[in-house]
Amino acid sequence: MTDATRDACITGIGIITCLGEGPEATWQKLNSGEINVDDKTYAPFSIHPLGPVDFDKQIPKKGDQRQMEAWQRIGTYAAGLAIDSAGLKGNTEILSRTDMxxxxxxxxxxxxxxxxxxxxxxxxxxxxxxxxEKLMSDLRPTLFLAQLSNLLAGNISIVHGVTGSSRTFMGEEAAGVNAVRIAVSRINAGQSEIALVGGSYNADRKEMMMLFEFASSLLRGGHAGVWDRGEHGGLVPGSLGAFLVIESRGHAEKRGAKIFACISDVMAERPKRTARSVTTVLQQMWQRIANKIDKRSAAVLSGATGAEPATREEREFLKGLGGLPVRATATYIGQALEAQFVVNVAIAAIALGHGNLFPPHDKSGLEQPMSDQLKQVVVTSVGYWRGEGMALIRAA
Amino acid sequence: MAATRDKAGRPIVVVTGMGVVTSLGAGKTENWQKLTAGQSGIRSIKRFPTTGLKTTIAGTVDFIDVDPVCAPTLATRFADLAVDEAVSQSGIGSKGNFPGPLFLAVAPVEIEWPQRIDLAGAAMTKGQVSYEGIVKAAGSGKYAKYNDIFLFGSVADAIADKYGTQGSPISLSTACASGATAIQLGVEAIRRGETDAALCVGTDGSVNAESLIRFSLLSALSTSNNPPESASKPFSKNRDGFVMAEGAGALVLESLESANTRGAKILGVLAGCGEMADAFHRTRSSPDGKPIIGCIRNALDDAGITPQDIEYINPHGTGTPENDKMESKGVMTVFGDRAKSIPMSSNKSMIGHTLSAAGAVEAVFTLLTMETGRIPPTINYNTPDPDILLDVVPNKARDASARYAISNSFGFGGQNVSLVMAREPA
Known part of the structure; x- marks a missing residue:
């Protein structure tokens, strides 16, 4: 990039998962290797339930909370954490021109x-x-607003005052990659100075378990690491919310914001899913950034979901990277569809802030310890059905 | 040759192909003929029984068959028809190879009652259906096709497959502003220099019982069921809600430079886009009108023009008491004394509210208005609202030329998008 002031920098991280709330809790749990899974409620399937949360802390009005369903509360809460983290809470001047x-x-x-x-x-x-008759009499009128995809953004506007612009991308994992990609592209090109990007997912949903099961996509018989789920593989849905404040370096420096990490080379592809197409497209994306990677200080944060054959195909790609350390976050936090890529970028930024990687959790041997200082993280996305992507996150 | 960059030094974005499907018919020719004749596409719903419903009318697209009949399959088919028309007209790329990304506005997707009932039949135990049973039935393998139909990315995937758009398509929703957001994303991508062309589509096929009831429970819909064609009455004093409708609009956007190089016919210019979110309420706009005013002004600024330059307004004009009041207030604030003399006609009076498609459908009609020099009317305008003293082109089409026009789209969740279009590159 020619103009460093147009670099896209991460200046706010809002994260809540089954591991808890905020970067520090997340980091501690990833390092202790603790798994928080509920394998009873939906047996033989498992989910990662949301960690303890007091929604009042980010959504003070009970009336607002009542207007939302769980996925919106989780997302609005995580957006508030990100805005707090960026030092923007109540900063009407900046929030009124923040692109969401x-x-x-x-x-x-x-x-x-x-x-x-x-x-x-x-x-x-x-x-x-x-x-x-039953729908007319039994449906709560406001439930519609809790179901509409764009009403998470709507609630964030109302609760946190983000009003520069508001766009909602849909389409499972690809939506998250494209949300980050468009925000970063607009910042790089001078179309935007500051953006709030993220998503949320509530795993405790019967109708979503139904949707996943149409293609027999759920993991059966208890939790296992993403790489250790056998021939059939499977998903463990995870409740989480993740939002990032991303801004131009020029804008961040001018307001004295702390820069957690920088993000570039956000790529999204849509290969037709045929044998090895995931491997091939990941290799192609990697080639576009290979010359920027310093293998002594880089790692891959994999978006592998556990779904097969996609996970197997990503593994083949990862094995070809010459021993670069790999971690799959879904082992800990599960499958969160649209929010998956954003939460992985957030975890990458957290790890870069600490300058090291958390320990492996993988019986298969793909994940290896890393002792060197961490300066670059390549985050991948491999959707359970479609949605391939990649981005490079660098230490500030 | 004229400059290919605008005043801000950005590539000028032009339209080289357009396609449209509404309840009036498929294609620009049929739609334009009926729209300028003041013909309504609103009719009694035949797709499902309306027993016990307050609203029994819609602007359904009844001349297209899909299997199974559900929102994503209808949306896919409508989008396919509109894109085919747009890409053919543009002559860009080659068959199955569109040289740019796809931005697709589409309604949120979930399985619908026929599928749910189908599953419940397999999940019934002792006369009761539980979701545990439904999840079990879902995993039997018999319903695998539902996975592909009812994912949010499926409509875009089908269009991307058929037309060979580049990269990962973006499916998006900004509620009733979605179609305009799809166009805005395309304009931005071309201005960034990422691509010379973009395929921007809005599509919606969600007239089904539950969707209708959801809007009905929010008191958003007209209940003037008889006669159906008189129900949608934007800006009238007796307006009582919008009429749900279906359709699709597709636009091939291209940099002027690329269009010139190809020798493509230029149908119009996407001169500016504006947006501003509203933090006031989930379904109502801020009483001070600031977000709507700001949105329109942002679009004018982005186009590098002033309110004086606008000669036609294609309003959101849904026919709900709230929208038309707030939109008129916004227009009167931005355009001042001139507001009363700028023609402003609502396509929704005839085609209803095509929801996720509306921004794209109405962008096509706005461009046709400028191209043909004929303004379609606002029909059903028999009882003027004394608070809305604007020229709504009542009931009859009118000849008028416009060099610049603006199209507004507003939606639940505080979504506001305005697009400024020009007849020719400045």
Missing amino acids: IVAAGGGERDTAVDTTILSAMPATNDPDKLLN
Whole structure:
């Protein structure tokens, strides 16, 4: 890049996962190797439940909390953490020109209404009438707003006053990669000075377990590390929220903001999923940044989800990197779709802040210890169905 | 040759292909003929029984069959038709190889009642359905096709596959401003120099019982069911809500330089984009109108023009009491005394509110308005609202030329986007 003032810098990190809240709690748990998994509620499947949280701390009005479902509360909370971390809480001047890109799916259904209707169907001779009547009488009017994808962004505008712009990207893992990519591209090109980017996911959702199971995508029989999930593999959905404040170096320096890390070379691709297409596209993306990587101080933070054959294909790519240290965060925090890439960029920035990598958690031997100082992290995205991406995160 | 960069030194972004599908028909020709004739596409819903519903009308696209009938399959088919028309007109790239990215505005996706009922049949135990049973049935392998249909990225994936767009497509939602956001993302990508072309699409096929009921429960919809074609009455005193509708709009955006090099016909210019989020309320706009005013002004600034230059306004104009009041207030503030003499006609009076598609559909119609020099009317305008003293081009189309026009799109969640379009490169 010719103009260093247009570098995209991470100046705010908001993270809440099953490991807890904030960079320090996240870092401690990743280093202690503790797994927080619930393998009872959805047995034979598992989920990573959200760690303890007091939503009042970032969403002070109960009325606002009531207007949201869990995924929105998690996301709005994480966005507040990021804004706090960037020192922007209440800074109306900057928040009113902050560009927001949220990566989101849809919100929770009222599963009680669904099952009541479905149970009553066989006994009626006019199922359409029953459906119309029950939906008209039983659906909460405001539930719609808790389901709409763009209403996480809407809630962040309302609760935190972010109003420069508001865009919501959808489409599972690819949405997260593209959200970061567009924010960084706009900053590099001078179209934006400061952006709030992120997403959230609530894993405790029956209708999402159904969606994952259409393609038998969930891991059965208890938790295992991402690389150790056997031939069939599988996902362990994880509740989490992750937001980043990304701003131009010029803007950050002018306001004296602390720079946690810098981000560049955000790439998103959509290979048609055929045999080895994931391996190939990851290799192609890697080639575009290979000359920027210093192998003595670099590591890969893998977005592997545990889904097969994608995870196997990513593993093949990673094995070809000449022993570069690898960590798969999904082992700890699970599968969070649209929020996955952002949370991994956040963890990369946290690790770079500490200057080292957390220990391996992998019986298969792909993940190896790293003792050298960490200065670069390549974050990958390999969606469970589609959504390949990569970015380079550098120490500040 | 004229400059290929704008006053700010950015590549000028032009439109070289357009396609549209609405309840009025498929393609620009049929739509334009009916739109300028003041014909409504709103009708009684036939797709599903409306027994017990307050609203029983919509602007459905009834002339297209898909299987299964659900929002993502309809949205895919509408987008396909609109993109085919746009790409053909543009003549860009080659078959199955569009030389730029795809930005696709699409409604949020989830499985719908026919599929849910299908699963429940397999999940019933002792007369009761539980989600545990549904999850188990889902994993039987019999419903694997639902995985592909009901992922959020599936509509974009199908379009990207067929037209060979470059890179990872972006599926997006800014609620009822989505179509305009798709165009804005394309303009920005070309201005950054990342690409010479972009395919920008808005599509929506979500007229189904639950979606209709959700809007109905928020009291957003017109209940003037008889006759259906009179229900959508933007800016009228007796307006009582919007009418849900379907369709798609597609635009091939291209740098002027690339269009000139190809010798492509230039259909119009995407001169400026503005946005501003509203932090006031989830469904209502700020009573001071600041976000709408700011959004329109941002678009004018981005285009490097002043309010004096605008000669046609294509409003969001949904026909809800709230939108039309706040939008008119915004227009009167930005355009001052001139506001009353700028023609401002709502396409939604005829095609209804095509939701995620609206921004793209109405951008196509705004460009056609400038190209043909004929302004489609706001129909059903029989009882003027004394608080909205604007020229809404009542009931009959009118000839008028416009060099610059602006199209507004506003949505739930505080979404506001305005697009400034020009007839020709400045």
